[in-house]
Amino acid sequence: MGGEMKLAEADLALTELEDLIRRINRTNAATRLGVQRTNREVDLLGGTVHHHVLVPEDDEGGQGVFPRGYSGLVRSQLRTAARSITVVGTAIGVLVTAFVVIVVWWFAGLVLVLGGWVLPGWALGGGLLVLSVTLWRYGVAIRLPEAKIRRVLPRWSVAWLAVLTGLCALLGALGDVFADYRVLRPPGPDGCQAVVRESAVVLAGRGEVYAVEFAGIGLRRGSWFADDGGRPVAQGDYELTWGDSGILRVWGTEGNPVYPALHDLECS
CATH class of the missing domain: 2.40.128 (Lipocalin)
Known part of the structure; x- marks a missing residue:
């Protein structure tokens, strides 16, 4: 008799657990993160989705809600991450442009005339290099600590490109000391x-x-x-x-x- 009662209690507990799991799944499926999140947005926030226990707003609807202000915080983090990626991407673009300018100056000769002023190719490339480094540092500074930025170019290739551009600009400056x-x-x-x-x-x-x-x-x-x-x-x-x-x-x-x-x- 006692064994049958324990089996009945266990069966009741399993039934309640299954019902709880169904409610949690229904809540998770119906809940939106303020705005719809894409895989790209998840990557911007660090590549990990953190699961939280959602407290039902009411028993009938079964709709979960986030703590007040949570969606606004997520949107702010997304904007910051997107701005960081944009700035870093711009920095890489400027660096590549600086390298192209240096290559054209080195092999074909290049000057830029602004009014009566003449800017040699090495000086133009060096200026773009400084701008690129400045943008890069700013983009990294505003990046969220947990954000993972997908790199189009490996970090070592960007560093070598910057070093090579800087060395060529330095050689150009030394060559123009007596020019x-x-x-x-x-x-x-x-x-x-x-x-x-x-x-x-x-x-x-x-x-x-x-x-x-x-x-x-x-x-x-x-x-x-x-x-x-x-x-x-x-x-x-x-x-x-x-x-x-x-x-x-x-x-x-x-x-x-x-x-x-x-x-x-x-x-x-």
Whole structure:
């Protein structure tokens, strides 16, 4: 008799437990996290869904509710995480742009003319690198501690890209210690301009000419060497004429020649 009563009590307990599980599942299915959450949003919040015991609002509806202000907190965390990812992504984009600018400057020569100021490619790339690092630090600073940002590029590749860009910019700065840039007059009839870079180290002089076209961007069109560190353009020993294209002629002295002397400045 006692055994049958215990079996009956156990059966009743199991029935109540099954009913409780069904109510919990119904509550979880009906409850919304303030707004619908996607897998992406879960990742932004740390990649883990924390399950809480929800207290029913009433017995009939079986609708669970979060503590007051919970959904607003979640939305705030999502906005912060999204802003952090946007800033970090922008920083990586700026870094890649800086690297491309450095590569173009290194192999093809690149200057940017703003009014009467000439900005070499290494300086433009270095400035973009500084902006990228600043954005990166800000994006990491505002990131939620538990957030997991999915990286498009591995961290080591981003670091190496930044280091390589910085080293190339540093080499460019050192190479321009003894160099100066000049915007030559007159400009061409189509708005094309000529920019000259001249440098001299000991007895070796070198010059480069750039054709500046759309948006003030200029690419190298020619270069020359001068004996005894000569700077013919700085000394006024040059002539710039324009027709269908520009022609720059530079000359030295009888004992300090410049080679080559003629340079075509074709603007597309």
